[in-house]
Amino acid sequence: MDLQEGALMLLGPTMNAKVAFELSERLPHLPLRMQEHSRRAAEYASRMRRLGLRVAYPGLPDHPHHARLLAIANPGYGAGGMLCVDMGTEDRANRLMHHLQNTTRFGLMAVSLGYYETLMSCSGSSTSSEMPPEDRARAGISPGLVRMSVGYNGTLEQRWAQFERALSLMQQQHPDRDAAAKYCKV
Structure with missing residues (x-):
C-alpha cells in the first residue's frame, strides 16, 4: 500500500466509523427515496413543459435519449431525479433561483446536487463555468x-405551488421582457 498516492492517501485505509454507521442506517430505504425522487422529477418536468418552459429530462418521451434510458433503466425507478430547465439567460436563471430559494423556499442553490431538499445551480456560471463557451454550447449548456x-x-403539490409562485414573481419583476410565452417556449 502506497500511503502517499492514490485512493488510500485520499480516503484513508478505513471509512470513518460515524459515516459508515450513518450510511448503513440510510441504505435500507434508499430504493423508496430514489423512487420518489424520480417520480417528482418526472411530474415537475411534465408540468414545466406544459407551462411552456424548455425542459431537459430523459423521462420525457421527446428527450433524444429516452429510448436508450428505457432500455437500460431499472424498472420501477423512473428516469432519475435530475432535470434541467433553460431560462434563456443567466439573469433570468438567477432571478428564478433567487425566488425559489429566498421567497418561496422551493429549494436551495448549491453546486452539489443530491439531498432530500431540492438543490439547483446555474451550470453555465458554476459547475461548467471553466469550459470554453463553444464547448458549453456544444454540450447544450446555455447561460440560463x-x-x-x-x-x-x-x-x-405544496412544492409545485412554490415553483409556480416563484416563476410568477420572477415574471412580475420585468413583465415587459419576461412573460413566459416570450422566452420559455419550447
Missing part, C-alpha cells in the same frame, strides 16, 4: 440552464 436535483420533502 438551471440544473435541479428534485427533493422529496413536503408534498408534491
Whole structure:
C-alpha cells in the first residue's frame, strides 16, 4: 500500500466509523427515496413543459435519449431525479433561483446536487463555468440552464405551488421582457 498516492492517501485505509454507521442506517430505504425522487422529477418536468418552459429530462418521451434510458433503466425507478430547465439567460436563471430559494423556499442553490431538499445551480456560471463557451454550447449548456436535483420533502403539490409562485414573481419583476410565452417556449 502506497500511503502517499492514490485512493488510500485520499480516503484513508478505513471509512470513518460515524459515516459508515450513518450510511448503513440510510441504505435500507434508499430504493423508496430514489423512487420518489424520480417520480417528482418526472411530474415537475411534465408540468414545466406544459407551462411552456424548455425542459431537459430523459423521462420525457421527446428527450433524444429516452429510448436508450428505457432500455437500460431499472424498472420501477423512473428516469432519475435530475432535470434541467433553460431560462434563456443567466439573469433570468438567477432571478428564478433567487425566488425559489429566498421567497418561496422551493429549494436551495448549491453546486452539489443530491439531498432530500431540492438543490439547483446555474451550470453555465458554476459547475461548467471553466469550459470554453463553444464547448458549453456544444454540450447544450446555455447561460440560463438551471440544473435541479428534485427533493422529496413536503408534498408534491405544496412544492409545485412554490415553483409556480416563484416563476410568477420572477415574471412580475420585468413583465415587459419576461412573460413566459416570450422566452420559455419550447
